[in-house]
Amino acid sequence: MYAYASLASVGDDVYHEPSTAALEAHMAKLTGKEAALFIPSGTMSNQLALRTHLKQPPYSVLCDHRAHINNYEAGGTAFHSGAHTLPVIPSNGHHITLEEIEQNITLGDDIHGAKTEVIALENTLNGTIFPQGEIIRISEFAHQNNVKLHLDGARIWHVAAETATPLKTLCDPFDSVSLCFSKGLGAPIGSCLVGSTEFIRKARWFRKLFGGGMRQTGILAASAAYALTYNFPQLARVHDLTKRLEAGLRELGVKILSAETCMVFFDATPLGISYLELVTRAAELPSPIRLGGSRLVVHIQTSPKAAEDLVDLIRVLAEEKAKAGFVPSPEAYTTKRQNIYVRAKPEKKN
Structure with missing residues (x-):
């Protein structure tokens, strides 16, 4: 670009x-x-x-x-x-x-x-x-x-x-x-x-x-033109990764509030995991993931490894909660949606 x-x-x-x-x-x-x-x-x-x-x-x-x-x-x-x-x-x-x-x-x-x-x-x-x-x-x-x-x-x-x-x-x-x-x-x-x-x-x-x-907007227009030609075709891959992320979360028992195209709105409280706890632990990963809340946005620079790391982290947290005696309950689910981003550290830039 x-x-x-x-x-x-x-x-x-x-x-x-x-x-x-x-x-x-x-x-x-x-x-x-x-x-x-x-x-x-x-x-x-x-x-x-x-x-x-x-x-x-x-x-x-x-x-x-x-x-x-x-x-x-x-x-x-x-x-x-x-x-x-x-x-x-x-x-x-x-x-x-x-x-x-x-x-x-x-x-x-x-x-x-x-x-x-x-x-x-x-x-x-x-x-x-x-x-x-x-x-x-x-x-x-x-x-x-x-x-x-x-x-x-x-x-x-x-x-x-x-x-x-x-x-x-x-x-x-x-x-x-x-x-x-x-x-x-x-x-x-x-x-x-x-x-x-x-x-x-x-x-x-x-x-x-x-x-x-x-x-002199030519450099900006050219960047946009490049994105149209080379990045638009990558959205199918982005959507596929989003579906894999959604499936991984569902398998763990995470509530999915919405999941279409490139976004997954989720709620991990049925597993006893608060958003604050998840944000803190995600930031401490060897390859940190910066979370802000319940909206996960996948983009062309999001690596499959980042999605896997997030799912693995929630699995570990769920196991910790279970060992501590937490019993998942449907009543723990809240439909409140937080419009906050999640961004994973990209593998490489354009």
């Missing part, structure tokens, strides 16, 4: 940067949209999308209550766009449905409400795949009511890899999509916002206003 990036052009992206423009054109073609815009971060990409779609308040944005734009973007929807958010709790615990959107959306001219101008979905959300059929139903409803549909597709690559669905098909129902080059693909920085030509023209203006207009 470093070697490839060193060959990039050194233009000025506020005006024209050839390597960045080439990446944007490629992303537009890949997603089936008219245009694309390279952006420093996924948070800025989402916030630019919302600000570009939203014209004149009062208005609202409907989303899943767990959505990144609702929980992890520092209140940016309110700050940047002056928009009210309508967070919906999915009754199925997995994804919001059209029926739940119909029950929570604000439409019409009642002056007591903030009309919903954008529905924002996320795929994957906590590593789980949003069913495409449901997305199409929501898209049809949104467009029938002149509501824009945005996708936070930071990890949409995982959906494409796991379901063997073309990226264009996944993006077709949406007016705008944000895609991340870091995270799953392993580029050092950057996201891309795609949509219509007019939408991206306006978003480029807001990008400058937000402080996201950068100069």
